[in-house]
Amino acid sequence: MIDSNLEMKARKMLKAVKLYCTSGRIDILAILMKAGKPLSQEQIARRSGEKHFDKVTIYRTLESLLKVGLVHKAFMDKRAWHFELAHNCTEHQCHPHFTCTNCGNIHCLMGMSLPMAKSPYKGFVINRQQVWLEGLCPACA
Amino acid sequence: MIDSNLEMKARKMLKAVKLYCTSGRIDILAILMKAGKPLSQEQIARRSGEKHFDKVTIYRTLESLLKVGLVHKAFMDKRAWHFELAHNCTEHQCHPHFTCTNCGNIHCLMGMSLPMAKSPYKGFVINRQQVWLEGLCPACA
DNA sequence: GTAAAATCTGCAACTTTGTTGCATATTATT
DNA sequence: AATAATATGCAACAAAGTTGCAGATTTTAC
Numbered sequence: 001m002i003d004s005n006l007e008m009k010a011r012k013m014l015k016a017v018k019l020y021c022t023s024g025r026i027d028i029l030a031i032l033m034k035a036g037k038p039l040s041q042e043q044i045a046r047r048s049g050e051k052h053f054d055k056v057t058i059y060r061t062l063e064s065l066l067k068v069g070l071v072h073k074a075f076m077d078k079r080a081w082h083f084e085l086a087h088n089c090t091e092h093q094c095h096p097h098f099t100c101t102n103c104g105n106i107h108c109l110m111g112m113s114l115p116m117a118k119s120p121y122k123g124f125v126i127n128r129q130q131v132w133l134e135g136l137c138p139a140c141a
Numbered sequence: 142m143i144d145s146n147l148e149m150k151a152r153k154m155l156k157a158v159k160l161y162c163t164s165g166r167i168d169i170l171a172i173l174m175k176a177g178k179p180l181s182q183e184q185i186a187r188r189s190g191e192k193h194f195d196k197v198t199i200y201r202t203l204e205s206l207l208k209v210g211l212v213h214k215a216f217m218d219k220r221a222w223h224f225e226l227a228h229n230c231t232e233h234q235c236h237p238h239f240t241c242t243n244c245g246n247i248h249c250l251m252g253m254s255l256p257m258a259k260s261p262y263k264g265f266v267i268n269r270q271q272v273w274l275e276g277l278c279p280a281c282a
Numbered sequence: 283g284t285a286a287a288a289t290c291t292g293c294a295a296c297t298t299t300g301t302t303g304c305a306t307a308t309t310a311t312t
Numbered sequence: 313a314a315t316a317a318t319a320t321g322c323a324a325c326a327a328a329g330t331t332g333c334a335g336a337t338t339t340t341a342c
Contacts, residue, residue: 020309022319041299054321059300061319075216075273079329080299096258098265112261117237117272120253123279124239130273131258132216138264161289161338182328195292200329202290220300221328 006030017068024053024061029070029085037108038074038082038097076106076132084108092116096131102140109133147171158209165194165202170211170226178249179215179223179238217247217273225249233257237272243281250274 010029014021031047032039039047041058053061062083065071072089074082074097088095093116098107116129151170155162172188173180180188182199194202203224206212213227215238229236234257239248257270 020318022308024320055299056301056322057320064319073218075218077214077216098260098267101268107265109258109260109262109265112258114255114258114272117250117253117255117274119239119250119274121250121279123282124248124250125277125282126239126274127242127276128274130275131255132271132273133258133260133267133269134271135268136266138262141264141266163290163337165291196328197293197330198291205290 003030006033009033013070017070019064019068022061023051024057025065027051027053028058028061029065032071032083032085035084037106038076038084040078040080040082042080044083075130077134078106082106092127093129093131096133098133098135098137100137100140101134102136105137105139107137144171147174150174154211158211160205160209164192165198166206168192168194169199169202170206173212173224173226176225178247179217179225181219181221181223183221185224216271218275219247223247233268234270234272237274239274239276239278241278241281242275243277246278246280248278 007026007030010026010033011021013029014025019025027048028044031044035043035047041055041062044058044062045053045055062071066073066083069086071083072086072094074084074094076082076097076099078099086094088110093113095112096109096114098109099105100107114129114131117126119126148167148171151167151174152162154170155166160166168189169185172185176184176188182196182203185199185203186194186196203212207214207224210227212224213230213235215223215225215235217223217238217240219240227235229251234254236253237250237255239250240246241248255270255272258267260267
């Protein structure tokens with residue numbers, strides 16, 4: 001199920017940040033790599049097939065990946081939190097996320113970045129920026 | 142508690158969109174006007190004083206205001222949804238929202254707008270854009 | 283102003299999403 | 313292989329949001 005190339009990559013990423021290489025972390029990283037877009041706990045669970053990770057495990061795994069910066073949280077008009085691989089994102093900005101108002105699907109608009117905002121007010125220090133877009137995806141337009 | 146000037150404004154807004162002028166809608170609109178930033182159901186409840194609106198009422202009120210466009214949902218790194226008055230927002234973009242990583246407070250960065258994103262891909266129609274910023278507020282910087 | 287129609291409101295019960303504590307299992311280190 | 317360190321799963325819980333329905337308000341029509 002999990003292709004061994006992805007597994008290798010996942011192991012390397014985990015070693016680099018000094019996290020235990022557990023089957024949960026490896027599989028979840030592989031799932032996120034394959035997906036290429038933000039996924040919720042529930043979506044990860046469904047994609048993990050026979051393994052059936054407990055939801056607590058999935059949340060705790062994501063949190064550990066979040067803490068070391070391998071993963072980001074994406075905020076959107078969904079109730080559940082969505083997580084995605086942090087590669088391709090700079091420290092300050094990630095690609096925008098797009099929600100289709102018709103079908104509800106989420107897309108990452110890779111290769112697109114907006115200028116970093118400069119606050120019009122004195123004293124605000126802006127460290128990160130996240131952009132969310134809404135509209136119609138090609139299938140629904 | 143609710144200043145009668147705000148009440149008047151709220152009534153006008155509701156009439157304009159043909160919603161019943163109920164005390165719940167009037168008070169909640171007034172609370173949002175006073176706040177000037179996105180609030181959660183729980184924050185609205187605390188600010189409504191003696192009235193003690195049921196949380197169901199607050200959610201349903203916000204939903205009705207949302208449907209007619211008087212109110213927006215702001216997505217942030219908070220678990221609960223936050224709502225704010227939609228005035229000052231164009232159809233396509235609202236001012237950015239700022240979360241302080243130290244104190245957790247939310248600020249609206251009024252008077253600031255970013256260029257609307259243009260999708261790098263054929264077929265995506267972008268209708269709305271929302272920007273979220275993270276950093277340090279003046280009190281914490 | 284009053285009655286009827288339309289729409290809100292509150293309550294109770296429920297669903298979904300995420301968290302905590304603890305005992306057991308797995309991974310890394312020596 | 314033994315030990316220390318960390319992850320996992322389960323059960324129980326907490327927080328956020330929703331649904332159905334009866335009773336209360338607001339509008340509309342007269």
